[in-house]
Amino acid sequence: MSQIITLExxxxxLDEKLSQGCRVAAPVLDGEFASFKEITKADQGSYEPRVAMxxxxxxxxxxxxxxxxxxxxxGQDVVLTDAPDFEVDQIVVGARxxxxxxxxxxxxxxxxxxxxxxxxxxxAKTTVVSFACVKSDAHxxxxxxxxxxxxxxxxxxxxxxxxxxxxxxRVLTDKGKALFEGKTTDSDKTGQSCDAPTVDxxxxxxxxxxRANFAxxxxxxxxxxxxxxxxxxxxxxxCHCFDMVDEGSYNKGxxxxxxxxxxxxxxxxxxxGHNPRGTQGKRxxxxxxxxxxxxxxxxxxxxxxxxxxxxxxxxxxFGVRPTLEALxxxxxxxxx
Amino acid sequence: xxxxxxxxxxxxxxxxGVGVAIGYGRVGVDGAVGAVFVTSPDDVDQLVWNNECRQNxxxxxxxxxxxxxxxxxxxxxxxxxxxxxxxxxxAQIKREDLVVVGVVCEGIRNVKxxxxxxxxxxxxxxxxxxxxPANVDVVIGETSKGEALDAKNxxxxxxxxxxxxxxxxxxxxAEERFQYWRDxxxxxxxxxxxxxxxxxxxxNRCVADKxxxxxxxxxxxxxxxxxxxxxxxxxxxxxxxxxxxxxxxxxxGIELDLLNLxxxxxxxxxxxxxxxxxxxxxxxxxTYDRDxxxxxxx
Numbered sequence: 001m002s003q004i005i006t007l008e009x010x011x012x013x014l015d016e017k018l019s020q021g022c023r024v025a026a027p028v029l030d031g032e033f034a035s036f037k038e039i040t041k042a043d044q045g046s047y048e049p050r051v052a053m054x055x056x057x058x059x060x061x062x063x064x065x066x067x068x069x070x071x072x073x074x075g076q077d078v079v080l081t082d083a084p085d086f087e088v089d090q091i092v093v094g095a096r097x098x099x100x101x102x103x104x105x106x107x108x109x110x111x112x113x114x115x116x117x118x119x120x121x122x123x124a125k126t127t128v129v130s131f132a133c134v135k136s137d138a139h140x141x142x143x144x145x146x147x148x149x150x151x152x153x154x155x156x157x158x159x160x161x162x163x164x165x166x167x168x169x170r171v172l173t174d175k176g177k178a179l180f181e182g183k184t185t186d187s188d189k190t191g192q193s194c195d196a197p198t199v200d201x202x203x204x205x206x207x208x209x210x211r212a213n214f215a216x217x218x219x220x221x222x223x224x225x226x227x228x229x230x231x232x233x234x235x236x237x238x239c240h241c242f243d244m245v246d247e248g249s250y251n252k253g254x255x256x257x258x259x260x261x262x263x264x265x266x267x268x269x270x271x272x273g274h275n276p277r278g279t280q281g282k283r284x285x286x287x288x289x290x291x292x293x294x295x296x297x298x299x300x301x302x303x304x305x306x307x308x309x310x311x312x313x314x315x316x317x318f319g320v321r322p323t324l325e326a327l328x329x330x331x332x333x334x335x336x
Numbered sequence: 337x338x339x340x341x342x343x344x345x346x347x348x349x350x351x352x353g354v355g356v357a358i359g360y361g362r363v364g365v366d367g368a369v370g371a372v373f374v375t376s377p378d379d380v381d382q383l384v385w386n387n388e389c390r391q392n393x394x395x396x397x398x399x400x401x402x403x404x405x406x407x408x409x410x411x412x413x414x415x416x417x418x419x420x421x422x423x424x425x426x427a428q429i430k431r432e433d434l435v436v437v438g439v440v441c442e443g444i445r446n447v448k449x450x451x452x453x454x455x456x457x458x459x460x461x462x463x464x465x466x467x468x469p470a471n472v473d474v475v476i477g478e479t480s481k482g483e484a485l486d487a488k489n490x491x492x493x494x495x496x497x498x499x500x501x502x503x504x505x506x507x508x509x510a511e512e513r514f515q516y517w518r519d520x521x522x523x524x525x526x527x528x529x530x531x532x533x534x535x536x537x538x539x540n541r542c543v544a545d546k547x548x549x550x551x552x553x554x555x556x557x558x559x560x561x562x563x564x565x566x567x568x569x570x571x572x573x574x575x576x577x578x579x580x581x582x583x584x585x586x587x588x589g590i591e592l593d594l595l596n597l598x599x600x601x602x603x604x605x606x607x608x609x610x611x612x613x614x615x616x617x618x619x620x621x622x623t624y625d626r627d628x629x630x631x632x633x634x
Binding site: 030031032033034035051052054055064065137138139220223224225227228229230231233234235243245246247256258259261264266279280281308311312313314315316317318319321322 | 363364365366368369370371372373390391395396399400401402448449450451452523525526527528529530531532533545547550553554555556557560581584585586587588589
């Protein structure tokens, strides 16, 4: 016995939550582009499983721009005011399984030594409803990093598109239960995801190669076409580097936290003028090492869910999958 | 044409002491076309030429990693070749140290959101009229679509292209235009893909990276995004050659080239200047002429 919900019922469930003051984010179509956006009516969303998205759901947990505190100069004193707590319930609907899977990957990072209340409060307040994939493309490689088209990691409910205007609902957590309880009907229909994307490289072997080949000239060679923008990091569901800067004037302003990317030369530029990662090869080595060696060594997760957004959005046709394939072919399999 | 291109590059390795040939190859996922850096005549067969050769390779001419590979030969579409002219005019490259292999181009296909190739032309190519590159050392290919442009014809022709493209913006009222850019810029994530993929954004330290003190907000807020995108457009006024690399690289799908074209069009209208069409032209914003208009002084 399965539980199903029609598209109309799903929309009215979301509208009900919106009317209760809940924030809802869903895929929104703009021409042929689809991106996750906050919506004010369920009708604004587009509810079908998609492979290519312009952004990930990361920004509803870790916004691209966030105020940490404000400051006001008063005579001889400076008054600091913390940013308010995140207290509103939030639903992110239509996530890809590889978007949702990034959340458990990021949990240890934001709750390791410093407890990041900004991320943690949003995480606690948010219900994630994912759609199982119905197709994959050549950029997808979730299978290489432990994922699958119906990966449940990080989701509170996983919906399978039945192709007849309804979804099979698989509730995974109490938050998912709270959203769908009483909204679904019994059925004998069950949904199915697409076949898992195929890969012909093994990430563990590439990770071993990375450990042993810090100084390999291959890094510079394969990175030549990378122009060092942050597009890959900013569409990535797991990349989480940020910069903290002051904005405003001498008398009044705020400290803000903005996304940053290790692919930009400024990222590691020292005040002395020295840059320990002065070339794009070194910056790509950092990106791949962090994702497949440093992060798993520390937090047991690859810092990559295999979503392929990096290579889909790269203007230079680069990204994690092409880089892994180049390292596999020219490093691992060539025995260099 | 691909063979003609490969033979020409082989010849350059043999006779002109070229250390690296920057061209296009099937390097991405599913054979997507991106830059390849051929350092040996044995690898020349990696080079391809087709309507998926989207990037402006001139962006690599000022990168230290690439310059370290020796004398450069570069494959340029007509629009890319205009960027090489500006780079030389602004003393960023020594033109005589470079071999520019111009390829005849009848338009490049757009890229779809999933990274694959669309069956439609890239928007800037729909209005492009220069199909034969000018100011290059070798021209590969032929077309019936149009002749090589000399400086004078290029001025007229590229401007005609701009006009067609800008019609969309011109049809809007000031309020509608403001709302249009508000919506577009709200998606900007400040990844700086526009800057990094632009051959003419070559500053070692971009004004957006200046933090002592900060010149503009680095936040991806509406204020910060307006400041960044407008500022970049102004810095390219009289310099942008309309190659569209910025818009093509933008992960948020913002039509950034419309901003630059607006200013390119103003440069033509008020100063009769079209960037990248005349070798040795003094930079528009860097020169003063007694005949420059003064009616804006009140």
